[in-house]
Amino acid sequence: MAMKKSYVDKTICVACGVCTKVCPKQAIIIIKGCYAKVDAEHCVGCRKCEKNCPAGCIEVREG
Numbered sequence: 001m002a003m004k005k006s007y008v009d010k011t012i013c014v015a016c017g018v019c020t021k022v023c024p025k026q027a028i029i030i031i032k033g034c035y036a037k038v039d040a041e042h043c044v045g046c047r048k049c050e051k052n053c054p055a056g057c058i059e060v061r062e063g
């Protein structure tokens with residue numbers, strides 16, 4: 001079974017950093033202050049980032 005992973009639409013990400021704070025695995029970093037990037041190696045698909053992103057630009061889906 002494929003693991004669910006988090007994906008960021010970086011074109012609408014506002015780089016607020018909320019996702020980096022709620023992720024229990026520290027799997028998200030903000031690149032150059034511009035957009036969030038998920039490290040798929042560490043993401044466990046918990047959806048905390050998706051639920052808390054104020055811009056609605058994170059989707060957790062089958063990787």
Ligand code: SF4
Nearest residue numbers: 013014016017019053
């Ligand atoms: S919470 Fe959403 S808008 Fe904020 S940095 Fe993360 S992906 Fe971007």
Ligand code: SF4
Nearest residue numbers: 023043044046047049
């Ligand atoms: S789904 Fe969970 S583990 Fe994966 S990036 Fe989002 S908060 Fe982190």
